[in-house]
Amino acid sequence: MKFAVGIFGNQPLPQIIQREKLAEDLGYDCAWFADLQRICRELYVEMTASALGTSRIQLGAGVTMPITRHASVTASAFATLNEIAQGRLRAGISIGDNGLRSVGYNPVPIAELEHYVGQVRGLLQNQTVQFEGGVEGKLAWLERPTDIPIYIAATGPRLTRAAGRMGDGAILLRGLTHHQMQDGVDAFRQEAEKAGKRPDQVKVSCWVQASLGPDRALARNMVKGPVAVILS
Amino acid sequence: MRFSVGIFGNQPLPRLVQQVKLAEDLGYYGVWLTDTQLLSREVYVSLTACALKTSRIKLGTGVTMPHTRHPSVTASAFATLNEIARGRLRIGISIGDNGLRTVGRSMATIKELEAYVTVLKSLLSNRSVKFEDGVEGKIAWLERPTDIPIYVAATGPRLTRTAGRIGDGVMLLRGLNPDQMGAGVAIVRQEARRAGRPAGEPDIICWIQSSLGRDRELARAHAQGLVAEVLQMCAIEMFDEEDRPAIRRIKKDYDFYKQNMVYGEDRALIPDKFIDMFSLAGTAPEARERIAELMQVEGLNEVIICPQHFEGSPGPSVEETLSTFAEGVMANLI
Numbered sequence: 001m002k003f004a005v006g007i008f009g010n011q012p013l014p015q016i017i018q019r020e021k022l023a024e025d026l027g028y029d030c031a032w033f034a035d036l037q038r039i040c041r042e043l044y045v046e047m048t049a050s051a052l053g054t055s056r057i058q059l060g061a062g063v064t065m066p067i068t069r070h071a072s073v074t075a076s077a078f079a080t081l082n083e084i085a086q087g088r089l090r091a092g093i094s095i096g097d098n099g100l101r102s103v104g105y106n107p108v109p110i111a112e113l114e115h116y117v118g119q120v121r122g123l124l125q126n127q128t129v130q131f132e133g134g135v136e137g138k139l140a141w142l143e144r145p146t147d148i149p150i151y152i153a154a155t156g157p158r159l160t161r162a163a164g165r166m167g168d169g170a171i172l173l174r175g176l177t178h179h180q181m182q183d184g185v186d187a188f189r190q191e192a193e194k195a196g197k198r199p200d201q202v203k204v205s206c207w208v209q210a211s212l213g214p215d216r217a218l219a220r221n222m223v224k225g226p227v228a229v230i231l232s
Numbered sequence: 233m234r235f236s237v238g239i240f241g242n243q244p245l246p247r248l249v250q251q252v253k254l255a256e257d258l259g260y261y262g263v264w265l266t267d268t269q270l271l272s273r274e275v276y277v278s279l280t281a282c283a284l285k286t287s288r289i290k291l292g293t294g295v296t297m298p299h300t301r302h303p304s305v306t307a308s309a310f311a312t313l314n315e316i317a318r319g320r321l322r323i324g325i326s327i328g329d330n331g332l333r334t335v336g337r338s339m340a341t342i343k344e345l346e347a348y349v350t351v352l353k354s355l356l357s358n359r360s361v362k363f364e365d366g367v368e369g370k371i372a373w374l375e376r377p378t379d380i381p382i383y384v385a386a387t388g389p390r391l392t393r394t395a396g397r398i399g400d401g402v403m404l405l406r407g408l409n410p411d412q413m414g415a416g417v418a419i420v421r422q423e424a425r426r427a428g429r430p431a432g433e434p435d436i437i438c439w440i441q442s443s444l445g446r447d448r449e450l451a452r453a454h455a456q457g458l459v460a461e462v463l464q465m466c467a468i469e470m471f472d473e474e475d476r477p478a479i480r481r482i483k484k485d486y487d488f489y490k491q492n493m494v495y496g497e498d499r500a501l502i503p504d505k506f507i508d509m510f511s512l513a514g515t516a517p518e519a520r521e522r523i524a525e526l527m528q529v530e531g532l533n534e535v536i537i538c539p540q541h542f543e544g545s546p547g548p549s550v551e552e553t554l555s556t557f558a559e560g561v562m563a564n565l566i
Contacts, residue, residue, distance in 0.1 A: 104364030
């Protein structure tokens with residue numbers, strides 16, 4: 001079992017970089033950065049600063065979404081990051097929640113997510129993809145395919161199955177009861193297998209809101225906000 | 233006169249950062265990084281790396297546009313950068329060109345650009361704005377207004393007028409003929425006056441494609457790719473009737489993925505005349521002369537020197553152009 005941290009960038013960037021460094025020093029495997037432009041610091045600025053401030057820890061978008069950035073921008077950002085953090089990147093993507101709602105959009109349909117993921121994946125694999133109006137394009141400057149895995153974040157069963165089809169990994173958001181999580185893992189793995197992926201090719205992560213400390217009451221009180229966000 | 237640098241990120245990020253560091257060391261005032269995601273490194277990743285590796289030089293997008301990022305993302309990116317590069321940021325923005333055309337999107341209308349700039353300004357001033365569907369909001373974590381200026385880039389007269397009205401700065405793309413530049417500056421000033429803006433606003437700057445080195449012929453041959461790139465972007469109204477067919481042909485044939493085309497059989501596409509009109513190409517002494525002429529244009533405050541690397545070109549490297557200009561031109565003029 002690997003342990004990662006989710007970083008919600010509502011602190012000044014220098015503090016975020018320090019926190020990221022702390023996570024690395026404490027032995028965490030990966031840091032996932034929220035993409036919520038109005039509530040958090042901008043994702044790719046955070047990831048770049050963190051990439052330059054650390055040397056080992058994996059860095060992920062936790063998670064980005066269609067609509068607010070064109071698929072070519074997302075792919076370009078990851079491919080650029082790959083030049084300073086090769087082998088350390090993960091692209092977490094989903095249908096969008098607060099990043100979209102806070103600017104008046106609804107989460108996207110699963111079909112739109114699949115289309116977006118297809119374009120990002122194609123570009124990151126150095127392929128030519130089809131854009132609007134039949135225009136074809138690729139990342140002109142990419143010399144070889146990158147191997148940045150795409151993780152799909154999911155809560156409900158339909159999106160979890162879709163994640164199995166399109167993802168190299170899943171980020172499950174299902175609280176932390178055993179049977180709930182097992183159901184999610186099974187649904188994802190089953191669908192991944194159906195799509196012809198070997199079990200060792202896909203990774204399953206889960207996202208758990210956390211608040212820990214010596215003062216139990218305080219810790220439990222502090223987590224109410226994050227839990228309310230999830231329940232919404 | 234301030235001298236800055238425009239960098240086209242078609243080279244690996246570590247090299248791009250070194251070029252910006254070099255520009256800082258050579259005494260340039262600022263750097264503007266292109267935003268054309270399929271042809272260049274992503275602009276906010278690049279700006280962040282540059283911000284962390286330099287300490288003085290101004291940093292900006294040269295230029296971004298609506299349609300590829302939601303304005304809240306662009307505002308958030310600049311506000312975040314402001315936490316590590318306060319007072320060093322400038323936003324360059326326009327209606328979009330290759331960043332949109334390479335992904336099949338049309339350029340923004342002037343109205344869309346104005347709306348986008350308005351949202352950016354409000355969010356960066358720590359004010360609430362109205363998004364889709366009546367949803368209102370601001371950048372929740374911003375503690376005070378930032379003072380990041382917005383420069384609007386323009387070629388044609390209509391966009392130039394808009395820029396004069398709404399921009400904290402205006403970035404003109406009109407080659408380097410003093411008459412052409414003077415005409416652009418006049419449009420900006422007239423429109424600014426009409427809008428009741430105080431004298432001195434907006435800050436007027438210009439973008440110049442540059443290819444400089446010791447070998448004059450190589451530098452001028454290299455400039456063809458740079459000039460083709462600009463000509464396909466320029467408003468057709470800027471040209472005399474006799475030149476318009478050639479410009480139309482360039483606009484039609486230009487291939488974003490083959491910027492080095494001029495080293496192939498298309499070399500004749502760019503007549504020498506356009507090289508002189510639209511680029512600073514050749515050796516330091518002639519560049520000095522041309523810049524001295526351009527400096528006679530009253531109201532122009534900054535010249536952006538834009539070199540570019542093309543795969544396989546024997547022409548001057550980005551570094552050579554930057555050094556040649558700094559040592560052979562800037563040092564003699566400032």
